[in-house]
Amino acid sequence: xxxxxIDTSGKTASVAVMDGxxxxxxxxxxxxxxxxxxxxxxxxxxxxxxxxxxxDIDCFAVSEGPGSxxxxxxxxxxxxxxxxxxxxxxxxxxxxxxxxxxxxxxxxIVVSVMxxxxxxxxxxxxxxxxxxxxxxxxxxxxxxxEIEEFVxxxxxxxxxxxxxxxxxKGDLFSDLERVEVAPASLKMQRASALCELAFEENxxxxxxxxxxxxxxxxxxxxxxxxx
Amino acid sequence: MVKITNSPEETVLFxxxxxxxxxxxxxxxxxxxxxxxxxxxxxGLCVGFGIGDDVTSPTFAxxxxxxxxxxxxxxxxxxxxxxxxxxxxxxxxxxxxxxTVLCVExxxxxxxxxxxxxxxxxxxxxxxxxxxIRISGDDRFENIGD
Numbered sequence: 500x501x502x503x504x505i506d507t508s509g510k511t512a513s514v515a516v517m518d519g520x521x522x523x524x525x526x527x528x529x530x531x532x533x534x535x536x537x538x539x540x541x542x543x544x545x546x547x548x549x550x551x552x553x554x555d556i557d558c559f560a561v562s563e564g565p566g567s568x569x570x571x572x573x574x575x576x577x578x579x580x581x582x583x584x585x586x587x588x589x590x591x592x593x594x595x596x597x598x599x600x601x602x603x604x605x606x607x608i609v610v611s612v613m614x615x616x617x618x619x620x621x622x623x624x625x626x627x628x629x630x631x632x633x634x635x636x637x638x639x640x641x642x643x644x645e646i647e648e649f650v651x652x653x654x655x656x657x658x659x660x661x662x663x664x665x666x667x668k669g670d671l672f673s674d675l676e677r678v679e680v681a682p683a684s685l686k687m688q689r690a691s692a693l694c695e696l697a698f699e700e701n702x703x704x705x706x707x708x709x710x711x712x713x714x715x716x717x718x719x720x721x722x723x724x725x726x
Numbered sequence: 727m728v729k730i731t732n733s734p735e736e737t738v739l740f741x742x743x744x745x746x747x748x749x750x751x752x753x754x755x756x757x758x759x760x761x762x763x764x765x766x767x768x769x770g771l772c773v774g775f776g777i778g779d780d781v782t783s784p785t786f787a788x789x790x791x792x793x794x795x796x797x798x799x800x801x802x803x804x805x806x807x808x809x810x811x812x813x814x815x816x817x818x819x820x821x822x823x824x825x826t827v828l829c830v831e832x833x834x835x836x837x838x839x840x841x842x843x844x845x846x847x848x849x850x851x852x853x854x855x856x857x858x859i860r861i862s863g864d865d866r867f868e869n870i871g872d
Contacts, residue, residue, distance in 0.1 A: 531798070531825075533791070569817035616819060617841070718814045 502697050503556045504690035505542065507534040507574035508566030508594040509613070509662055514541050515690035516549055516556075517698060522691045524549050529687075534573040542577075556587065558704055560697035562688065563591030564713040565613060565621040565638065571712050582707030590697040590704045591711065595623030595638050598660040600692040601685040603627050607656030607677075608635055610649075614663045615640050615717045621661075622646050631699075640715045647671045650678060660686050727868055729859045730852070737763055737857050738770035740870075744847075745774020747866050750797060751824040755833030755840055758849035763857060764831045765801075767849060772799055775827060784831070788816055798826040804835040813839055 506513040506527075512534055513527035526545050530537060546553060561578040564571050575591070582589050595611035602609055605627050613621040620643060624636035636649060646667060650657055659668055660681040672678040680686065697704070731737040754771070756764040769781040777794040784790040784803040792799045800821045807813050813836050821828055822841065833840060845867070848860040861867045 531796075532793075567817065567820040568815060569820050714815075716811070716814060717819075718810045 500557050500698075500701075501551065501555050502558045502560055502694045503542065503546075504560040504693035504697070505538060505574050505578060506562045506594075506597070506688045506690045506693055507538055507570040507577075508562040508564065509570065509688055510567075511688050512537050512541060513688060513690035514538070514545050515694050516545060516551060517691070517694035520698065522694065523551075525689065525691045527689055534570050538573060538577055553581065554585065556581075556585075558587065558697055558701070559589040560690075560693040561589060561591055561710070562594045562597060562693060563711065564594060565615070565640065565715040566594045568714060571714070575710060575712050579707040579710055582710070588704035589707055589710050590693075590700065591713075592693045592696045593623065593638050593713065594688060595621060595661070596625070596632060596634075597688060597692040597696060598686075599623070599625040599632050600696055601689060602658050602660055602681050603632050604630050605656075605658045607658060608653060609658050609660060610646065610667075612646060612659060612661040612663050612667050615715075618643055619717060620646060620663060620667070621715055622649075624649065626655075638713070638715060640717050643667065643671060650675070662687065727861050727870065729861075729870075731857045731859060733855050734763070734766060737859070738766060738773075740859065741767045741770025742774035743870055744861070744867060745771035745776075747870070748775050748827055750827060751822075752864075753822070753828045753830065753841055753844045755830045755844050755846050756849065757834055757846060759851070762849040762851050764849060767847070767859075768799075768801055768829045768831075771829065775799065789818075789821075800826050800828050802828065802830045804830060804832040807832075807835050810836070810839055 502517040504515040510529050512530050515525035516523045559578045561574050578589050598611040599609040609625045611623045615621050623638040625632040626635050657678045664680050668680050765783045769779050772781050773779050777792050777797050784801050790801045845863045850858040
């Protein structure tokens with residue numbers, strides 16, 4: 500079973516191919532160009548290197564959000580397009596969950612944090628049980644204070660991942676040794692994590708038409724929070 | 727500060743001066759009616775900033791991106807944007823990365839969403855050739871009219 504993963508949720512453009520339970524290849528890099536310019540050539544490039552045809556792919560795994568609106572739409576549209584032409588299934592993965600997947604063997608709670616607005620973050624938390632993630636806090640958009648409250652109310656060791664993990668550690672938890680930041684190679688989005696999660700949840704794959712973005716709209720949330 | 731320009735060429739040269747002082751990451755909010763010259767001004771600004779003059783009206787696309795020499799300008803037209811929900815779905819907030827200069831036409835429509843430190847450029851048409859240009863929100867440009 501071959502799974503192609505695409506992540507365009509942030510500044511990193513990432514594609515990966517998984518065959519069975521092994522990652523055959525992955526290309527990831529931070530780019531200032533728009534994902535619409537590079538993501539499909541990147542997919543083509545990787546498939547060529549692996550000598551795999553697009554027709555051989557059984558599932559497309561993609562980041563469904565939260566993250567950059569334009570980035571997410573580019574990845575999701577590309578996947579929908581590929582699914583429609585090949586009548587193949589796909590799987591949308593929470594960006595926050597895919598970040599946590601990078602460090603799922605951590606002996607504690609993984610806290611995924613991504614920049615949304617000034618002082619506002621996308622936030623999710625997962626307990627690690629034998630290498631599987633169990634949701635502790637459902638994906639949400641919130642002020643930094645809520646992240647602080649969650650962490651300080653917990654006794655567990657905490658690992659922060661995501662594009663603002665260093666900032667959150669520095670601003671909120673410089674006094675707390677039990678709060679760590681993920682290492683450089685694991686703190687940002689990777690398409691291979693999307694592939695792993697699609698592989699694990701292979702009975703939840705959907706059609707291209709069913710795939711949806713989950714933006715966690717900040718503006719709506721701000722209104723609900725009475726900001 | 728206030729500057730009167732007497733020809734389109736003068737307006738563009740003035741915009742170039744402004745562009746030359748930009749560092750990247752600034753949000754520039756234009757206020758001015760139809761035909762005031764916001765897109766022309768943006769063209770001058772881009773030349774001064776170092777990314778050339780290939781600037782066109784973003785009215786249909788909502789946003790045009792111009793990139794050169796590692797610098798970037800995103801040129802928005804908020805004429806058809808109604809409210810902050812609308813704005814969010816354009817991906818406006820994705821562009822505030824501290825390096826890209828944002829030029830926003832019809833910024834009046836998204837007043838509440840403009841960040842602190844926004845540079846306001848009001849362009850008023852006096853006649854076919856003359857413009858009154860008022861810049862506020864950043865000390866850098868205080869003496870630029872002299």
